[in-house]
Amino acid sequence: MKHRKSCIAILLCAVMIFGTAGCSNTQDTDAKTQTESKEEQKDTEQEKKENPDKEVKKEDPQTDKKENAETKEETGTQDGEKEAVKSDADVQESQEESVPVQTGQAFIYVPDENAEGWDVNQVEIPQVSADALIGQLVGAGVLTDSITVQNFEETEEEGQYVLKLDLSSNFKDSIRSMGTAGEILTIGAVVNSFLDTYQAEAIQITVDGSTLETGHEVYEGFMTHMDYQ
Known part of the structure; x- marks a missing residue:
């Protein structure tokens, strides 16, 4: 115990x-x-x-991720804007290269020195038009400078591509002052110059909307390419 x-x-x-x-x-x-x-x-x-x-700055992972995301988004936006500007510049440059200069070829018939036919001059004009062709004929001395175009039409008659040319009344006065040979060569110069330049098959020439009549001939209806005989 x-x-x-x-x-x-x-x-x-x-x-x-x-x-x-x-x-x-x-x-x-x-x-x-x-x-x-x-x-x-x-x-x-x-x-x-x-x-x-x-x-002492404490790092916040969530804040860092947000800042990185905003930086990437801003960089992507800037890159997108640069690409858009570049694309617009490329399109504009492509359009400038693809736009042709608006010029055309004209065939001007001028009576030769011997009054036996025509000399054909191929010229460059800013734009093919009836006024431009009449201006070329005036410049070549075929027509007087007071003759002007009243109306001009490109149309189709009976399946053919044709032209309708209406000139001022002084065209008739000028033709009537010529002899037979001069009249034929002048009318032929106008007809052939328009037909060759426009590649048309026929042309009708009127004066102030009326049929052209001279002391030698009545030019009614459509005329085709003329030859001097």
Whole structure:
């Protein structure tokens, strides 16, 4: 019985000793932790005092992702605008290259020096028109400069591509002042110049909307390409 009590006493002493040691270790650990924390706080305060303008910036992954996305979007927009400007410039350059100069070829018949036929002159004019052809004939000395075009039509008659030319009344006056050869050569110069230039099959010439009549001939209806005989 005494031996049992002694064992119990020994065990109680051991428990007390280990408990005291554990508390001591815990207290030492807590004291050490508190000391380290105080030292870190002290270092931080010291650093703030030494560098008052320095701020610790925390990185935000979400903010970085957003900024990167906005940068990529802005870069893509700029690249798209550059491509659009380049595309517009290419289209404009292509259009400028594809637009031809509006010129045309005209065939002007001029009575030769011996009054035996016509010399044919091929010329470049800004635009093929009845006024331009009459102007060329006036410039070549075939017609007087007072003759003008009253009306001009390109049409189709009985399946043929034909022309209708109406001139001012002084054209008739000029023709009537000529002899037979001069009349034929002048009328032929007008007829052939228009037919060759427009590649038409026939032409009708009127004066102030009426049939052309001279002292030698009545030019009624359509005339085809003329030859001097």
